[in-house]
Amino acid sequence: MPRARTIIDKIWDSHVVARRDDGECLLYIDRLLLQENSFHGFDKIRREGRTIRNPGQAFAFSDHYVPTVGRELGLDGIADPEIRNMVELIESDSRDNGITLFGLGDVRQGILHIVGPEQGITQPGLVIAGADSHTSTHGALGAYAFGVGSSEVAHVLAVQGLWRARPKTMRVLVESALPDGISSKDLILAIIGRISAGGAVGHVIEYAGPGIAALSVEQRMTVCNMSIEAGARAGLISPDDKVYDYVKGRPYAPKGALWNKALAHWQTLASDADADYDREVRIAASEIPPMVTWGTNPEQVVPVTGTVPDPAAESDPDRRARMERALAYMALEPGTELRGVRLDRVFIGSCTNSRIEDLRIAAAVAKGRTAQVPTMVVPGSGLVRQQAENEGLHEIFLAAGFEWRSPGCSMCVGINGDMLNPGERCASTSNRNFEGRQGPGGRTHLMSPAMAAAAAVTGRITDVRELTGEG
Amino acid sequence: MEPFGAITATAVPLDMANVNTDQIFPARFIRKPRAVGYAQFTFHDVRRSEDGSLRPDFPLNEDRYRDARIIVGGTNFGCGSSREGAVYTLIDSDFRALIAPSFGDIFAANCLKNGVLTVTLPSDVVAGLRAHLREADRPVLTIDLEAESIVRPDGTSLGFSADPFQKHCLLNGLNEIDLSLEFAAEMAAFEAAYRERFPWLASGTEPKRR
Numbered sequence: 142m143p144r145a146r147t148i149i150d151k152i153w154d155s156h157v158v159a160r161r162d163d164g165e166c167l168l169y170i171d172r173l174l175l176q177e178n179s180f181h182g183f184d185k186i187r188r189e190g191r192t193i194r195n196p197g198q199a200f201a202f203s204d205h206y207v208p209t210v211g212r213e214l215g216l217d218g219i220a221d222p223e224i225r226n227m228v229e230l231i232e233s234d235s236r237d238n239g240i241t242l243f244g245l246g247d248v249r250q251g252i253l254h255i256v257g258p259e260q261g262i263t264q265p266g267l268v269i270a271g272a273d274s275h276t277s278t279h280g281a282l283g284a285y286a287f288g289v290g291s292s293e294v295a296h297v298l299a300v301q302g303l304w305r306a307r308p309k310t311m312r313v314l315v316e317s318a319l320p321d322g323i324s325s326k327d328l329i330l331a332i333i334g335r336i337s338a339g340g341a342v343g344h345v346i347e348y349a350g351p352g353i354a355a356l357s358v359e360q361r362m363t364v365c366n367m368s369i370e371a372g373a374r375a376g377l378i379s380p381d382d383k384v385y386d387y388v389k390g391r392p393y394a395p396k397g398a399l400w401n402k403a404l405a406h407w408q409t410l411a412s413d414a415d416a417d418y419d420r421e422v423r424i425a426a427s428e429i430p431p432m433v434t435w436g437t438n439p440e441q442v443v444p445v446t447g448t449v450p451d452p453a454a455e456s457d458p459d460r461r462a463r464m465e466r467a468l469a470y471m472a473l474e475p476g477t478e479l480r481g482v483r484l485d486r487v488f489i490g491s492c493t494n495s496r497i498e499d500l501r502i503a504a505a506v507a508k509g510r511t512a513q514v515p516t517m518v519v520p521g522s523g524l525v526r527q528q529a530e531n532e533g534l535h536e537i538f539l540a541a542g543f544e545w546r547s548p549g550c551s552m553c554v555g556i557n558g559d560m561l562n563p564g565e566r567c568a569s570t571s572n573r574n575f576e577g578r579q580g581p582g583g584r585t586h587l588m589s590p591a592m593a594a595a596a597a598v599t600g601r602i603t604d605v606r607e608l609t610g611e612g
Numbered sequence: 613m614e615p616f617g618a619i620t621a622t623a624v625p626l627d628m629a630n631v632n633t634d635q636i637f638p639a640r641f642i643r644k645p646r647a648v649g650y651a652q653f654t655f656h657d658v659r660r661s662e663d664g665s666l667r668p669d670f671p672l673n674e675d676r677y678r679d680a681r682i683i684v685g686g687t688n689f690g691c692g693s694s695r696e697g698a699v700y701t702l703i704d705s706d707f708r709a710l711i712a713p714s715f716g717d718i719f720a721a722n723c724l725k726n727g728v729l730t731v732t733l734p735s736d737v738v739a740g741l742r743a744h745l746r747e748a749d750r751p752v753l754t755i756d757l758e759a760e761s762i763v764r765p766d767g768t769s770l771g772f773s774a775d776p777f778q779k780h781c782l783l784n785g786l787n788e789i790d791l792s793l794e795f796a797a798e799m800a801a802f803e804a805a806y807r808e809r810f811p812w813l814a815s816g817t818e819p820k821r822r
Contacts (some may be wrong), residue, residue: 287718
C-alpha cells in the first residue's frame with residue numbers, strides 16, 4: 142500500500158524538478174501573479190539581462206495603486222505622479238514582456254486574488270507564486286499558493302521554479318458548521334486568535350472538516366486568504382465538487398476533452414483520510430460568534446460581545462508589552478465593551494472580503510438603513526461590480542449613503558490614496574490591523590462584511606445579530 | 613551580491629514580537645525608486661512620534677545603537693506583507709544580519725536573496741542576547757558565518773546553525789538565478805513531461821485577448 146498523502150504531498154511530489162543535496166527542491170511554478178509592486182523584479186530581469194522563460198504563465202494585475210473613483214479618466218484620473226508611475230510601470234513591463242495584464246480600463250480588472258479565481262487562472266493542483274502575501278487565497282481551490290518578494294518574482298520569470306524545503310503541515314479541523322449569520326471571516330479570525338500570529342510559521346495549513354465542507358468556495362477564499370496572518374507558508378483546502386463547479390466554464394478553465402482529463406486529475410488531489418500532519422488544531426465552529434479585533438495584529442481579536450482585554454491580567458511579559466502598546470495605539474482602555482465603540486469610517490473591500498457573496502451580505506444589512514459614518518464599498522473586480530449592479534446591490538448601498546467605488550486594493554493598504562486620517566477609527570473587512578496599515582495613525586478593527594455594514598449604519602461597533610435578529 | 617563573511621558591528625535589541633514589514637517599511641514608500649535611497653524609510657513611523665520627531669524610547673534612535681548593523685529582534689520578525697523593500701531599506705541602512713527566535717517566511721527568503729543573514733535561535737537565548745546588549749558598555753557582536761558563531765560583548769561565544777545552502781550563497785555572494793539556471797536541462801525535461809501529463813496547462817490553451 143502506498144503511504145497515505147496529504148494534498149500538500151501530492152502537489153509537491155508532482156512539481157519537483159530537481160533536488161539538492163540539502164533536501165531543498167526546485168519546485169515547478171505553474172502560475173506567477175504580478176502587481177504594480179513587482180517593478181523591482183522586472184528591474185532585476187533587465188539589469189541581469191535575463192530571458193523570461195514562459196511569459197504565458199505569468200499574469201499581471203493593476204490593483205494596489207489604481208484609483209477607486211474617476212475611472213473614466215483612465216491614467217489621467219491619477220493625480221499623484223508617483224502613483225501614476227506605478228500603474229504605468231506594470232503596463233509597460235507587461236507589454237514589453239508579453240505578459241497578460243488585467244489593467245485599468247479592462248472590465249476584468251481587479252484585485253489579483255479576486256481575478257485569478259474568477260478567470261479560471263487558479264485551478265486545483267497548481268503551484269502558484271504571487272507577488273503578494275495574500276496569494277494563499279488561491280488555496281481555496283486546492284492550489285498550493287504563496288507570496289514571494291521581488292527577487293523571487295525575477296527568479297520565477299527566469300527559471301519557472303523556486304527552491305523550497307518541504308514544509309511542515311498543520312491541519313485545522315473545523316469540526317462543525319458555522320451558525321447562521323456567522324461568516325468565514327469570523328472563523329478565520331477565531332482560528333488566528335487561537336493559534337497566534339506566528340503560530341503557523343514554517344507550516345502549510347490545510348483547512349478541513351465538516352465546517353469547511355459546508356462553506357462556499359468564496360467563503361473558503363476568505364479563510365485561506367488570512368493564512369499568512371498566522372505566519373503560514375500557505376493555506377489550502379482539498380478540492381471537492383463545489384470547487385469543480387466553480388472553475389467550470391471560466392475563461393481560462395480547460396474545456397471539452399481537456400476538462401474531463403483535468404477533472405480526473407483534480408479528483409485524485411484530496412488528502413487521503415489517514416494522512417499524517419505535523420500538527421493538528423481542532424475548532425468547534427458552531428460556537429463562534431462575530432469576531433472583532435481590538436489591537437494591532439489579527440491575533441488580538443475577541444467576540445463582539447467581549448471587552449478589551451486587560452494587559453495586567455496577562456502573565457507573559459512579552460504579550461503584556463505588546464497588548465499595552467496596541468491599546469495605546471488604538472486609544473482603548475482595558476475592560477471597554479467592544480460593542481458601542483464609536484467609529485469614524487467603514488471600509489468594505491479587499492482581497493479578503495470583496496466578492497459578490499460578501500457584497501450581498503453587506504447589502505442585506507444596509508438595506509433600508511442609513512450610514513452614520515462615511516462608508517466605502519470597493520468591489521474586488523470589474524466583474525464583481527457588474528454582477529452587483531445587475532442584482533441592484535449598488536442601489537441599496539447608494540440609498541444607504543455608502544460610496545460605491547471601482548475595484549482595487551484601496552483602503553486595505555492605502556497606497557492608492559484611499560486612506561484614513563491620523564487618529565481615525567475604521568471598521569474594515571480587510572486583513573491587517575497593523576499600525577498605520579490604512580494610513581499613518583489610523584486605527585483598524587477587522588470584522589466580517591455583515592459586521593462592517595452593521596457598523597456603518599450605527600456608527601459604532603455593533604453585534605450584527607442585534608440588527609438582523611439572528612443568533 | 614556582496615559576500616557575507618564575518619561581521620563585527622553594533623547590534624540593536626528590538627524587544628518587539630511580530631514586527632511586520634509595514635513597520636519596517638511603510639507601504640506608502642514602496643513606490644519610491646530604489647535610487648532615492650531607502651535608508652530614510654527604515655522603521656519610519658515606529659521611530660517617530662505623531663509630530664514627526666524621533667521617539668527617544670525607540671532603540672534605533674539611541675546614540676549607542678545609531679551605527680547598528682545587526683538587529684536582535686523578537687518572535688516572527690518580518691511577518692506580514694511580501695514587500696522586498698523591507699529588506700532593501702535595512703540594507704540601505706547598513707544592516708547585514710538579523711537574529712530572532714523566528715522570522716516571517718517570505719521576509720527570510722527576501723533577506724537571503726539580498727545577502728542579509730538571518731540567524732534563528734531559541735527565544736530564551738535571543739532574549740538573553742538582547743539583555744546582554746542593553747547592559748554592555750559597547751553593544752557589539754561578532755557574527756562569523758563560516759564558523760557559525762556569535763561573540764557577545766563580554767567575549768563569550770554562542771553557536772548557531774546555518775542552513776548549508778544559505779551559508780554557501782551568502783559566503784560566496786552568489787546569484788541564485790545563475791545557480792538555478794544550471795538546472796536548465798532538468799527543467800526542460802520536466803516541463804516536456806509535465807505538459808504531456810497535464811495538457812490543459814500547456815501554453816496556448818489560454819483564451820485570446822479581447
